[in-house]
Structure formats: structure tokens, C-alpha cells
Amino acid sequence: MQEYEAGIIRTEYCGENIYVIHLACKEIAREAVPGQFVQVKVGNSTDPFLRRTFSLYGVNRERGLVKLVIDVIGRGTEQITAVKRGQCLNIIGPLGKGFDRNINTSKPVVLVAGGIGVAPLLFLTESLQTSGHRQLFFFMGARTESAHNSFKELFPLKLEVYHSSDDGSVGYSGYISDLLEEKLDSIKPGVIYACGPHLMMKAVATIADKFGILCQVSLEERMACGLGACYGCAVRLRDGRMVRSCVDGPVFYAKEVKW
């Protein structure tokens, strides 16, 4: 892990305040694995103060490119997405522990995303497809049709995706975890990977436990340093320990986490 000045190759707007930023950073592109994240500096002022945390959405090792998905929710993300092509973002990475990609590899794989949690799971999807996995089932939950439309831009062509929306405008009407539970018996996966809002991951963890399926989640705790120095992003595990999401995670086995 190191600090880099990464040049912006291109920024795409997907709608609904969702952006994809392509950065040139051959070191991170070479080292990073799905589930890892970067800490992005916001401008040169002290306000906003802290770096912003983003899971990697993908890398292109040959071209030395790194992709991030950014949901503009405040001044920090607004400033980051406003940086022009050719200029640089100061980023630290790759950080944290990624997904274990070698769980029950002979069986189907299920990925469950809620909103912006889609980013690390699509990086994982790409990685699994590259290593020859063909039985991938992707569950994508978002609030509305327009949110789905913006996330649609992020998906590769060959992927079976089940959708749910809060208002029923796209796919299943209701929670993505409920749709997942309906489909699990027919898919019979060897592993479930999930990333999204806390309550969604908690629901997925409960379902995985009920069906006896291994499940990994990428937690989205608020972080300050991202380096393990501040203990700000602590997560309680079932064995009682408080661990740092940034260095001990952000990916954990769902059964380890005290939900």
C-alpha cells in the first residue's frame, strides 16, 4: 500500500448522482484484489477534512487502470467527481482484506448488492469470470427504476441479474434479501457474497446461516485513517472482539460478525 497521484483518464456520469472514475495507477491496478478499497483525498483544503473511502469497482492490470464508483452524497464526493480529466487525485491503496475467491469453487456463486454496494461485487464478478466461473447469480437491489438504470451502466454483458426495487418498478417488489431467499433452493450456491446497507447484509447473513451457506460481507463502516492507526472503524465480532474494519476487513465472514 502506498500514496499515489493518480491521473483521471475519464469520468462517466451514470445518472442519479452515480459516477465512474477511471484512474491511472499501475501499482494499485497490479496489486489490488476484489473487496479492497482506496482512500481518496478531497482537494487541498482542510474542509472537508478526511479522505473518502471507496471500494474498487475494477482494475485493468495491462493498462494500469483503476475504476471507482462514486455516489455523490456531499461536498467531499462532489469535489472528487468534479476533478477534471488529466488532473490527479491523491489516493492511498490498495487497503484492507478482500474477498476469499476460493470458497466451494465447484458450486454456483451468489452475489447480493444493495445500491452502491454493487461496486466491489462487480470487481469480484469480473475476477471470478476471468478465472473460469460460469455459474454466477447476481442479485441487485435498489430503491427505484432510475437508480437501477444508473447502476445498469456498471454491469458486464454476460451476467444473470435478479433485480428488486422498493417501489416494485423494476423486478421483485421489496427487499433483495427476500428475493434471494426465494431463489436459494433452486440455485444451491456454495457461497454468497454481499455488500450494501447494514440491514440488508444482516438479512443476507441470517438467510445464509439458515440455509447453511458460507457468506462473506464487505462492511461499509465509517473510516478515518483506513490504515489501522485510529481504531475509528471498529466492528464487533460474535466472539466479543472489536476489530478494525480497515485492516481486519472490510470483508468478513458473515457468521463472524455480531449483527
Next chain:
Amino acid sequence: MTKASMTQTLFGIEFKNPVIAASGTFGFGEEYRDFYDVSLLGGFVTKAVTPEPREGNPAPRIIETPSGMLNAIGLQNPGLKAFVNQILPRIANFDTNIIVNVAGSTADDYVAVCMELNGHDPVKALEINISCPNVKEGGIAFGNKPESVSFLIKKVREATTKPIIVKLSPNVTDIVSLATVAEDCGADAVSLINTITGMVINVEARKPMLANITGGLSGPAVRPVAVRMVYQVAKAVSIPIIGIGGIVSACDALEFLIAGASLVQTGCGMFVDPKLPLTVIGGIDAYMVRHHLGHVTEIIGSIGVTEA
């Protein structure tokens, strides 16, 4: 960088430069090693060590604020035994001053940590944390009254022959009187300031943003408060002062030195800029060249003030 011009010997310890990494922002000295060699620092202060392991406060523990952040970590640490047996052997060889931040719930807790660490040569000094605002017992409970500061520091003084640095809280009416008490009770130095108690509310949920309800404010937002306190304490005590509070540049560090601090600590600024201590060291050196100063001590307390 001209090495000799930065070196100072304070309370029996040689500091190769005046920049130290602050407790709670630097782990146990291992987290930044990918970025630079820790031996380039004047020293670092470990996370607080308590006699028994502490799990700290529930999450969320941090929230960003204008030019700063609130934290309520709650002194999470693996305890004295794990520090001595597992961590200290790993960091003992670092060619820089290891200062251990000492905390506890009772005076006996502080004494126990100080006595044990007295026998460990790699530990060069102890920073006595009487200013943590985020724990129910100990911390600030010892640091907000002259009697309790006196009670604790006298006990700690008897428990160790290592230099003791008393870390003072800004959440008091008169920090100068507390610094004076610490000096009178045998403190070798004072470090200030710890964080300022603050609170942020989630308006939509009508709930505090931190699980602990309140937290400690740090970052550039607190710097003028810290500089003012260093300036006032410097006029009242003759022991060295370590200035802490919102340093994110060499210029910020120089404010503390000019106000009267002999050393400075960088804290949460390192979360944003891991190499900040090196930038500060380089910037102080450049300042000295620009102002034709032969030694860093020529900056310390050099403020020109015409009192009204």
C-alpha cells in the same frame, strides 16, 4: 536537512527533530511503515496502554466535522501484558523515541503500567493521559482538578524513574494552573492539548452521530485554542512543553514552537497525509534556512508580544 540544527536533549532524551506522532493516531508505530521509516521521526507516542485489555466504545466512533473530526474510541488497547510481550519486542528496534501513553480507571492502574514499563529500556518516556474525554472513569476525571492531578502525578512519579509527560485537557477552566501543579508534582514535561469535548447530531434521526453521544474534537479546527493554551502555559512553567492540536503543515507546527513548545505532535492530520511528520520536519528546516537560524531552539518561545 542539517541534522544537528534540529537536535535537542530534553528531560534526558535526545530528540533528532521536534516532531512526534501523537497518541491514538499512530497505532503502536507499525501502521505507517509502508510510507516511511519511523526512525525519521523525533519519536512517537503509542496508543494508550491500560493494565487490562480494553475493547473501547461501541460504533460509530468517529464523525467528520468542519476542518476536523470527533472521536470516541474509548482507549481500545490490548492491555499491558500484550503490549510488553507482543508489541514492544516488535517495535523495540525502531531508531526513534518510543513514548508510551499511560491510562487507567484508577490511580493504581496508572501506577501499575508505569512500574511495569520502568523495567523496559526501549520505552524512553511515559505520557500520562489525564485528559481522555471518552471514558467514564479515569482520563479527564483525573485531569480537571488541581487536587486530582496532584494526587495522581505524585503517585506516578514515585512509580517510575522514566521521564513523565503529563498530557493536559483543554476541557478545563484554567489549564495554566493544572500545568503548574503537574510541574510541582515532578512532571518532566507537559503535552497539550488533548481533544475538546464536542457533539454532532443527526438532524433527521434526532440522535447523536456517535454511540458515545459526545466525542473529542481534533484537527485544524482546534489549533487556535491549542496555540493559545501553549502560549499561556509556556509563560507559567519552566519544564518543556509539547504542542498538539490540528497541525497539518510546517507553518502550523512553527506556531506552536514560536508560542513556546519545544516539541510538537502531529495527530489526525496524518490520517489525511500519512507523510505529514516528514513534511513538517522539512518545512521547519526550510524556515530555519530562510530566517538564518542555526538551531531550532532559536524558534522556541520566540514570539514577540507587546502586552497591553
